[in-house]
Amino acid sequence: MRATDPFARQATLARSVRLLGEFRFEQSDPPRFYGALADDTVALVTALVDGDPAGSTLLDVGGGPGYFASAFEAAGLNYLGVEPDASEMHAGPAGEPGAGTFVRASGMALPFADDSVDVCLSSNVAEHVPDPWRMGREMLRVTRPGGLVVLSYTVWFGPFGGHEMGLTHYLGGARAAERYARKHGHRPKNDYGSSLFAVSAADGLAWAQSTGMLVAAFPRYHPRWAWWMTHVPVLREFLVSNLVLVLRPS
Template sequence: MKDPSLRRSVTLFRAFLRERQEPERCYALLARDAADQVERHLPVNGKVVVDVGGGAGYFTEEFRRRGAQAFLFEPDLRELGARGAHGAKPPEGAVVADGYLLPVATGSADVTFSSNVLEHVADPQTFLSELVRVTRPGGLIYVAFTNWLSPWGGHEWAPWHYLGAERARARYERRTGTPAKHTLGVNLYKHHIGPTLRHVRAREDVTVVSARSRYWPFLAESVAKVPGVREFTTWNLLLILRRCP
């Protein structure tokens, strides 16, 4: 996969900064970008796509627009209904389901897709194993996540998480006067790039097609290769894996 353009990265970053004010625009743009990344490796028209933890369904809807049979599995009812305030409903057929135990037959998906979910699961290896299980041999697994030492690792209380999670969370609540959405060890976890890469590379049921920064506009694969440095510079790790026969 060639490096994305600087213009694309700037556009996504600007949308991210306006995520709270313009969620529809932000996530629709992100969904188109993610679907483009998948289609560089496998056209999705006519394919079965399983969207795990896809929230309000922006990714599922984008894959359906491209002709895929896409299905949304989301464990959090609040996330599933997040678009209600904007007059939109989640995709038809969305299922409330845990990513550790998907109600999906083994080997039934051509693409298993997970965007910014891994940092919210306590057991990433079990979660990844379930994504692999439901993917057919030769199919793709798309996993992107924000690692803990990324400038955005603390989510709404970043970048103050570098000074400690509890301190950062308390600062956010004092400054905004509202409870923080995320709590370390409850719905946000300290996952790192190095251990994640070592785990997927050691697996015998997948091969690594691509391991790169999801948003970085240049040297996107190179920044993910340098131990230590990659934990800060990658920002968001994108893994594209292929299920082995």
């Protein structure tokens, strides 16, 4: 059985359409959007875990406002969230009862011992740090041998690579950020060069393969029949949108 088989059965066209519909609520109704994304992320991670995930310790690198915490706790996992931005942590349910435990720290220097967690997750964070593969190495370091590392990120040349800047990122990241600032009177939250970086699918695959621990790579929001795109150079940069790297530390 392939590593992705348990999740592949859930990766239907109906799921893709449902998630795409939720994206329009990211700015106007964050609890709705992130709640739907949290439920889907729990389904993804628990399907990839070997055996019953209940009682496992999950570290969420870049846990943000904490919308994932209650969903993972409800699934029986012990949730730890890492977030460097205090304002981001206070923008949601982080710290509330049942919302796991949060630590303010950088994903590129995780304050945890080697081999100390069962599952390490990073959802849509790699494109926001200047050295995403340093963060990836930290995730592998803190995960026990035989555990699970899931690193999912937005591919720069995909349609969502520019985040709130929309498709203008195809004009160049710096130019898109300047254009956004002129139009809205302030810099974008995801500002190219400081809080948003161009991360390619090729770079992620190359790093993951170099570790010798990669067991699967696939587009996060695509139905199973479209996963072949991951294996086609150039095409994957534009069509994969969000790449999932699944690694098992040894």
